[in-house]
Amino acid sequence: AALEDSVAKLPIPKLMSYQRPDGETVQFVRPVHKLNALHGGDVAPVALLGLAAGRITLGHRFLSQGELAIKHADDYAVLLESQGKVIAAIDVRKEKIRAALLDKAGNDQVLMPESLLDEVTALVEWPVVYACHFEEEFLAVPQECLILTMQTNQKYFALTDGDGRLRSRFLIVSNLETNDPQHIVGGNERVVRPRLSDAKFFFEQDKKKTLAERLPGLANVVYHNKLGSQAQRGERIVKLAGKIASALGTDRALAERAALLAKADLLTDMVGEFPELQGIMGTYYARHDGEHEEVALAASEHYQPRFAGDALPTTAAGTAVALADKLETLVGIWGIGLQPTGDKDPFALRRHALGVLRMLIEKRLPLSIKSLLADTVQLFAGNAQFKDPSADLSTFLYDRLRGLLRERGYAVNEIEAVVAQQPDVLDNIAERLQAVKAFALLPDAASLAAANKRITNILKKNAEGVVASVQNGLLREAAEQALHQAMTTCQPDIDSAFAQGDFTATLTRLAQLRAEVDQFFDKVMVMDEDLQLRNNRIALLSNLHQMMNRVADISKLAA
Numbered sequence: 001a002a003l004e005d006s007v008a009k010l011p012i013p014k015l016m017s018y019q020r021p022d023g024e025t026v027q028f029v030r031p032v033h034k035l036n037a038l039h040g041g042d043v044a045p046v047a048l049l050g051l052a053a054g055r056i057t058l059g060h061r062f063l064s065q066g067e068l069a070i071k072h073a074d075d076y077a078v079l080l081e082s083q084g085k086v087i088a089a090i091d092v093r094k095e096k097i098r099a100a101l102l103d104k105a106g107n108d109q110v111l112m113p114e115s116l117l118d119e120v121t122a123l124v125e126w127p128v129v130y131a132c133h134f135e136e137e138f139l140a141v142p143q144e145c146l147i148l149t150m151q152t153n154q155k156y157f158a159l160t161d162g163d164g165r166l167r168s169r170f171l172i173v174s175n176l177e178t179n180d181p182q183h184i185v186g187g188n189e190r191v192v193r194p195r196l197s198d199a200k201f202f203f204e205q206d207k208k209k210t211l212a213e214r215l216p217g218l219a220n221v222v223y224h225n226k227l228g229s230q231a232q233r234g235e236r237i238v239k240l241a242g243k244i245a246s247a248l249g250t251d252r253a254l255a256e257r258a259a260l261l262a263k264a265d266l267l268t269d270m271v272g273e274f275p276e277l278q279g280i281m282g283t284y285y286a287r288h289d290g291e292h293e294e295v296a297l298a299a300s301e302h303y304q305p306r307f308a309g310d311a312l313p314t315t316a317a318g319t320a321v322a323l324a325d326k327l328e329t330l331v332g333i334w335g336i337g338l339q340p341t342g343d344k345d346p347f348a349l350r351r352h353a354l355g356v357l358r359m360l361i362e363k364r365l366p367l368s369i370k371s372l373l374a375d376t377v378q379l380f381a382g383n384a385q386f387k388d389p390s391a392d393l394s395t396f397l398y399d400r401l402r403g404l405l406r407e408r409g410y411a412v413n414e415i416e417a418v419v420a421q422q423p424d425v426l427d428n429i430a431e432r433l434q435a436v437k438a439f440a441l442l443p444d445a446a447s448l449a450a451a452n453k454r455i456t457n458i459l460k461k462n463a464e465g466v467v468a469s470v471q472n473g474l475l476r477e478a479a480e481q482a483l484h485q486a487m488t489t490c491q492p493d494i495d496s497a498f499a500q501g502d503f504t505a506t507l508t509r510l511a512q513l514r515a516e517v518d519q520f521f522d523k524v525m526v527m528d529e530d531l532q533l534r535n536n537r538i539a540l541l542s543n544l545h546q547m548m549n550r551v552a553d554i555s556k557l558a559a
Helices: 002-008 073-082 088-103 115-122 138-140 143-154 180-206 211-219 230-248 252-262 269-272 282-289 293-301 315-334 349-362 369-378 390-407 412-419 429-438 445-461 476-497 503-511 514-523 531-548
Strands: 016-019 024-028 056-057 066-067 129-131 157-160 166-174 222-224
Touching: 016 129, 024 282, 088 129, 088 166, 115 390, 129 180, 138 143, 138 180, 143 157, 143 166, 143 180, 143 282, 166 180, 180 269, 211 230, 211 252, 211 282, 222 230, 230 252, 230 315, 230 369, 252 293, 252 315, 282 293, 293 315, 315 349, 315 369, 315 390, 349 390, 369 390, 390 412, 412 429, 429 503, 445 503, 445 531, 476 503, 476 514, 476 531
Parallel strands: none
Antiparallel strands: 016 024, 056 066, 129 166, 157 166
């Protein structure tokens, strides 16, 4: 029963029904002919899938020496390999294929995606690698098309030279070993030729129509029934990309042109056949059409980053369109109530959010998150089914930011010190985090963090009592006078360091206030019965709080 339960739980998406010779109907991924179950040298008395366990098994269909008798459980893998021509262990088989591919590649580079390697490993029992060729004329087709058709349709491994250019030689993994491989090689070369011919045909046909000429067709492509067509979406992205380019001081017209053409390749035959090539083909076709190089590159770059660790756009236009594209998706999809829930995120909003954050941080873009969200929300004005998601989306972005920074090795309290303030611009967040890290190591840090936490609590409880400025005449106690004087003295230094972006110097100078802050809390009764004195002291603490938290909320460093 335990064995049957285990097999029943295997993740098999589609079961096959078949009949045993005795007429019993069995369901499994494929018909099972033998069942082996041994404990040492003894056959275990179990039955499964209409079969009783035994010690007889079969090897490779063509290369094996017939039925094989397993005398001992420990002999299983060795016997199958030596006499059955089957490498039973999938990891061993996979590494054998990897080594053979690298050996056969010689001085070339073999394109070996792990997913393809896994698939091929599962398709063969006795892997043998052979080298094949296709006609040089096909190299005129964008190599991404040829590589994809070879990998996806034929399970072949493409080769590139040292400069990354596709070679006309490719590698196959066969399940047959032969002294005369020409039959296998020739057969695979014949099979791949029509595939490459199709790719060449699509490419030549697509070039007969410019991307700009394809734009009207986007009106017939539904983006989402509540958000309109791809043409309407394109209009939104054009407007937003233009605003972003202007805010960054880059060429607005280029960004808008790039945004206009960014989705046009969705209507090409090549992308229709291989959706994975969206953007990549747009770049090739835009170049063929004579578009500006930044416009051409933006067609592919605006999808970046496509996954964790992927490169960011390199051009100004590509960056503007990439931001606009991701923000339009985030705001639009969230605005119609399709935000991520639990582990479900069908529109990849988490990935889009991380893409936006990475661009803002790593490319040091001085853009306001609030303004970006507001500008994007404005694009959906007039859509009755859309509700402004800015508040929730802002929280979502800062939560994603926390996760991103944790992955980069920052401590939780350091992250919270910076992110709790919800910084509107992220171009200097790395410097803020480094400053907080350096500050936390100072001997005065813990005391000041605790004091800041205490000040925060006082101000929360007495928000109504905070006055605009401190009145010197109401500073009665020596300790409050000393604190005010120390603050006045260090203010220019802090202002100067902060203005120069030297956040470490800002916090280091702030740490020099520790003695006066400690004395203040030891000697001064903040909540004095005299309302004027109380409010003046609260005003002093309010000023100190603002000074302390310009870089980060250091109260988050308190234990």
